Each structure stands twice: as C-alpha cells, then as structure tokens.
Amino acid sequence: MKTFKKIILVIIVIAFASCVDVVDVEVQNGPTRLVVEASLDWEKGTAGNQQTIRLSESTPFFNTGTITEVTGASVVVTNDTSGDVFVFADQGNGEYLSTTFEPVLAQSYTLRIEHNGDVYTATETMTPVTNITDIFQNREEGFNDEELEVHIVFTDPEEEGNNYLFRFQREGDLLPGLEVGEDRFLNGNEIDWWYEIEEDEDEHIDPFQPGDILHIEMYGISRPYYDYIKILVEQLGGTGLFESTPVTVRGNCINETHPENYAYGYFRLTQVVKASYTFVEE
Template sequence: MKRYYKILTFILLIAATSCTDVVEVDVPEAPSRLTIEASLDWEKGTTGNNQTILLSTSTPFYDNLSPAPVTGAVVRVTNNNSGAVFNFQDQNDGRYTTNTFIPVLGNSYTLNVTYNGERYTGTETLFSVTDISSITQSKEDGEDDEVLEVNVSFEDPEGVENYYFLRFQSRNDRLPELFDIKDEFIDGNEATFYYEKIEDEEDNIKEFEPGDIVDIKLLGISEDYYNYMQLLIEQFESAGNPFSATPVPLVGNCINEDDANNAPYGYFRVTQMVQDTFTFE
C-alpha cells in the first residue's frame, strides 16, 4: 500500500511539472511621440528671463529606458499681445533655454516647436498668484493627531476667479504631493492646506520628523491647466484601486498642426509662482 502511494505521488509530480507552460502575451506598443515639458514659471521678485523647455520622445511602458532627449528642434515662444518672440537655444541634451523671456501678467503666449518636419503649438495665459501668508507645523489638521504636518496658508483675492497649483516636495521622497485648487469656496478668504505623511512600511513611507525639509511652490494657473492637473492627480491617486474609473488618455494643450493623429504628450504652461522651504522643528 505504501508503494502505491509513492507511485501515485510520483505520477502527480510528473503531471504537475509537465503541465507548466510559458505564456507570452504581446503587449501593444504605441508609437513613439514627442513629449513637451514646457513650464515657464516666473518666480515673484525675479525677472523670469531664464527659462527652460524639455523635449523628449516617449518610450514603451514596460521598457526600462529613459525618455530619449530630442535635439535639432526649433523652439520659440511668442507673446501674442506684443508680438515679441523668444527663441530657445538647443543645448543638445533635450534642453532648450533662453535668458531673454519677458513675463507679463495677463498676456497670452504661444509655444511653437518644429521637429521632424512637423509643427507643434500650444497657447496659455499668464495669471498672477497671491503670496503665501504663513507656513507652520502642527498635529491638528491631519488624519492622525500624533503625526507632524506642514500647513500652508494664503489669502485669496475677493471677486476674482482664481486657480492654483500647490506642490509639496519632501527632500526624503522622490514623488511630490500635489493639490489643484479652485477658489470657488475660498473666494476672498484665507485658505490653509496641509501635507501629512502616514507611515506605511509596504510603500516605504515614513512620517515627518524634526529636521525634515519640504520645498513648497504655489502657482497661479489657468482654468485649462487646473482641469488637466485635476485629472492627472485623480488618476495618479487612484492607481491600483480596482474600483476606480478607467483611466483615460491625458490630452494637454499642445497640438500637431500637420498631423492630428500624432499629437504630442505634455503641456505648455505659463505661470507666476511663489516658493519657500520649511524645516520641521
């Protein structure tokens, strides 16, 4: 009887190992496209003359390759109100720079990129931003009253429709914390937003500790950019959630003038910005 069990076990082992097949699934790959990172952010109190635009080509999702920098493109930005043209010089590493840009609040700007015989354009308006009134730390406003948080406050101008983009970047983390803000419910009032980290060993997240440094940026943005960032943040935060809505392609404000089917990735934004750094005590 024992021998019978041994033979049966041996047969089952052979069956289990012989039924293992390698299944290869072909994952569809989208064609490589131009990626435009054109963020002309003018910090309050500076001239805003020095600006950089990054161009690269997209890579397949499952590749470990970094985006390939684009060289040889022609890049310029035009002030649609004054007609002034700002040419960006190719640095041969994907960066295109200028030291002559002139930001003017309320003016409209158009980006023009010519690459591989195709023309790409995008248009944005430069909006003002209010100052940060205070940056403090506490344990009161977050989800956990035993965890440190940083609080940023600013006064929203009354009677003016404003949109903001608030960015917290802990120097201990690779990814920032992002907020898209519409002043619908804070018009004319002081608003406070907090950034707190709840410890999570699985995601390697650690709570803030005394000595930790956070870089903070507050930008005045257009309604179009607000809508774009709202969708981007929503999809990022719901990633991995089986009950979240199906992600949709993010379409920026840049278009291909010669081939609508070869639209670029990315966004062209022109903003006024205030920034500061906070160190926990």
C-alpha cells in the same frame, strides 16, 4: 503506505508541471509621440528670464529604462500682444534654453515647435499667484491626529476663478507630493491649506518627523491647466477600488500638420512662490 503516497504525490506534481506552457504575449505599442515639458514658471522676486523647455519621445509602456531626447527642433515662444519672439536654443540634450524671456502677468503667449516636418502649437496665459502669509505645523487637521502636518496660509484674491497647484518635496524623498485647489467656495477668503504624509510600511513611506525639511511651491494656474493636472494627480494613486482608471490625457499642444499625431504634455505659464519649512519638536 506513506512511501507509496509520497511517490503518487511526486508523480502528480511532475504531471502538472509538464502541462505548463510558456506563452509569449506580444504587447502592441502605440505610435511614438512628441512629449513636451514646457513649464515656464516665474518665481516671485526674480526676473524670470531664464526658462527651459524639454522635448522627448514617448516610449513603450514596459520600456522604463530609457528616455529618447529630441534634438534639432525649432522652439520659439511669442508674446501674442507685442509680437516679441523668444528663441529657445537647442542644448543638444533634449533641453531648449532661453535667457531673454520676458514674463508679463495676464499676458497670452504662443509656443511653436517644428520637429520632423510637423508644427506643434499651444497658447496659454501667464497666471499670477498670491503670497504665502504663514507656515506652521500641527496634528489636528490630518487623517491621523498623531502625525505632523504642515499648514500653508494665504489670502485668495477677490476676483473669482483662481486655481492653485501645490508641490511638496521633503528632503530625501524621491518624488514630490502634488495637490490642486480652487477658490469656488473660498473666493476672497483666507485659506489654510494643510498637507500630511500618511505612513505606508509596504512602500517604506514615513510621516513627517521633527527635523524634516520640506520645500513648498505654490503656483497660480489657469483653469484649463487645472483640469488637466487634476486628472494626472488623481491617477498618481494607481487603480485601486476608489481611484480613477488611467486614461490618455490630452494636453494643449496641437499638431497643426497632422492633428491625429498629437503631442503629450502641456505648455503652461505660471507665477510661483517658494518656501521651506523645518519641522520641530512640540
């Protein structure tokens, strides 16, 4: 009787297996677009004259192995007040380099890119940033009071409307942590900004440990860029129950020739302060 049941079970499994069809789903790809990485970041204490703009083309969603670099484009940045033009020379690898750029705080600049018969433009203002006055570690402010967090202390300028981008990169980690902040409720005050890495065993992510070296960057950013990067940072968390749904985020690069063929990316001009911190035993 047991043998008979086994034979019936095998027949049922084979029957269901034979009913499975392989369905090939053709995924539609959107139009290929220019991708602009034009972050002109002026580190405090440096001349800021050497700047790089990167151009590439968008790739299909499931094609994650290749990046199509754009060469042969014309890339210039103009000081909108003085009219000074800074040419970014094609390096033949998707990068365009200028060694003569002159950053001026609160100055407006315009980016112009000519590629494949289209002209792309974007305008942005060089935004200043305050200084970091202290960095220390603690276990009190984070989501887990047993784990280490880092604290960055700075004084927000008295004028309203200051916005910040923070970049945290632990040595050995593949990706940095990004956070954005504004002075809407803290204008003119001393700010203690803390950052913690939560443990994730599935993703093999460990919290901070004594001996870890953390590289910190704090950028002063414009309000339009704050609105743009805030959406991107929120989408880095995926599409869980309480995360935002990924959407196409339009940057500030406009296609003057064919407006419907807009570019991805953003032309930003920021001042940045950088620091490093090594966690210690407590």
